[in-house]
Amino acid sequence: MDIGIGLFGLGTVGSGVVKILQENMDQITKRTGSRLTVKHAVVHNLNKPRHGFTQDFPITDNASDILDNDDIQIVVEVMGTLDQAYDIIKRALNAKKHVVTANKDLIASHGQELVAIAEANGVDLFFEAAVAGGIPILRTLASSFTADEISRVAGIINGTSNFILTQMAINNLSYAEALKLAQDKGFAESDPTNDVEGFDAAFKLIILSNFAFGIQPVLGDLTINGIANLTDTDIADANSFGYAVKLLGVAQRVGDTKEAISIEVAPHLVPFTHPLATVNNENNAVLVNGESVGEVMLYGPGAGEMPTANSVLSDLTNVATDLALNTPGRPFNSFNQDLNLAKPSQRVARRFIVVEVDDTPGAMYSVTGMFAAAKISFTDLKQTPAANGTARLVALTHPASDAQLNVIRTTIRNADGINLAAEYKIFS
């Protein structure tokens, strides 16, 4: 069977898709039984030079050239913009074309609506490349853990921030220096907000939560904290206690009967002995905890031209299989259930807490009193002199809830001569 592909976007990922299709044509045809060919590409800027593949298809800037083209059965959207992608994908699905996209923002924001449109039109909508680049986590969740009850999905799902944290830890760079290095290497954009403030990870975590738990969270359901306030001293202190600091997206069932769901993006302390702690630089990893399977981790490149393109290709070959078997139109993830969002009192974890306090007699007594009042007790404690005559108190705590931490935050905010410099959950 001949299958025509229309490509929206010929940037990094788009070029990679064309390259793989051209270089591995024989193997793909042999394995899927179908010949997948790019018939047309639509781009923003027609004058941009394009390399690395044979251009044997027309390139224009008019969406209708793909959407009205009867030779095209699958639309690949790798433009990376939100509004236009939304319109284009909607039009493509309604024109009964299968869609493969790498657009995490779009799927996280409008996934439910687009999935319904695809189903109504009997076409496939796949987006493996939207989460964790080359790591095939979505299809694995949808096809290999279907019978298991997943208790947690947690991941290093933003390569930029992981690169920055790795450089801070290994090469003792400051946050600003590590960010600059990431920008020089092309891992971070000139405006890094989306990556370092945790929004990129949040979009991916929304999609992971949908696949792992069948829920449909919106951005407002998440607690999101980025890495911009982390200092190299925080990281060094965490290291000294045996922990790496990683920006994790964590969605997990909590509560006495695991009845609620907590969805959070934040820096976490990860024990050096845990597999997630060894995921360095721009790499990604997703950890899945299932009641039956236990702990499974998928590790790999979180971004990059060819790994991301490979995930697009895995979607394309799955559409090809569906076409050959005449079975398209099933949702990528068919799991649906409702779970309540966790209350702060249900979000319990050990903590890493840094308090700066004026170095005066009785100061430490007053600080420890505040924690005692909030019923938060310590497992490890370290005091060092800090700048300007203050003392730096680093504490690891026994499990404490977000509700208890809110008490401490308020108490400290209302007190003089004490500042809560850092507070992170310990992952276990």
Added chain:
Amino acid sequence: MDIGIGLFGLGTVGSGVVKILQENMDQITKRTGSRLTVKHAVVHNLNKPRHGFTQDFPITDNASDILDNDDIQIVVEVMGTLDQAYDIIKRALNAKKHVVTANKDLIASHGQELVAIAEANGVDLFFEAAVAGGIPILRTLASSFTADEISRVAGIINGTSNFILTQMAINNLSYAEALKLAQDKGFAESDPTNDVEGFDAAFKLIILSNFAFGIQPVLGDLTINGIANLTDTDIADANSFGYAVKLLGVAQRVGDTKEAISIEVAPHLVPFTHPLATVNNENNAVLVNGESVGEVMLYGPGAGEMPTANSVLSDLTNVATDLALNTPGRPFNSFNQDLNLAKPSQRVARRFIVVEVDDTPGAMYSVTGMFAAAKISFTDLKQTPAANGTARLVALTHPASDAQLNVIRTTIRNADGINLAAEYKIFS
């Protein structure tokens, strides 16, 4: 739809399968649209007590009770014996029943034949649980890397030997002590040959090679070395150079144009910075290198009741989907190609070599002369006094082929006062 399951074997994995089916019945029905129920189990020993699940199905010791039962559409074979399993699976497939098995020896030895019988009868034959326990590596290879050209698949795929090596490295146990601990913990059998001599890993590597490269190797195509000759001194020396010692199964394309395939089970030195080095104790991991995707690793429990049962369940839910869509009968892996086996001269790697030599003047001169004659040069060298007036020379080499190593082996075997104590490839 109601789907009846017949279970051959109610040991560890079989009980786990029943437990998950019973405990997660609602979720499975919701996600697959089918109600999967065990209708009958056939066991060897009817008198064995069985716990952990509600026995709401008959248990007999007569295979025909399942094979001739029209209420049963899927046969699950988790008996763990080879000959009987072969007959039963063949009869089941010919009776047009779908088969799910965890039997790696069987699939590695008779997979090609059984796959053909399944296809001829239009039924599914799945065996995710046969490789790496709870890690969903086979379905991932079959559905997510279809468009990529895989250059290497490498894994820690025998939990018993990995447990032994981990205990030797971390707790400084001797091989015998570590083996005893593994036996006490139930990770090793009283006769550990299959695990420690590398045969279990070899069977799994045969299946992985089939999925990654589309080839059909037989046991005789593999180079197999186990861990029984490894000493704690070897491991300590490897550690001192920055390497962990792991029993790896490695199948990779080699040769100038990557035209040949090398398939080997052997202890390897793995750099501490590589993700495989952090896989400890009974855990497994499989690393996949693809031309496009780069390096991806799947990590998880390599054995155990519930993880392995979860892989059986993932096969069952995939059969259920095929039944609902009316698409059964496609082979689990549809990739087929021929590749020549690598020649010794094509199997090139850096090496860790230990030579014991009589501590006499000129001895080291003579040893280094042997390596020079074989054109093997060193990157690192360490000499320490060994027992009985001998010197222990530990060397890391530049890349050298198996052919060159064969020269050295022969030279040393024919020389007096020198012994090749250990020789392992360095994984990179």
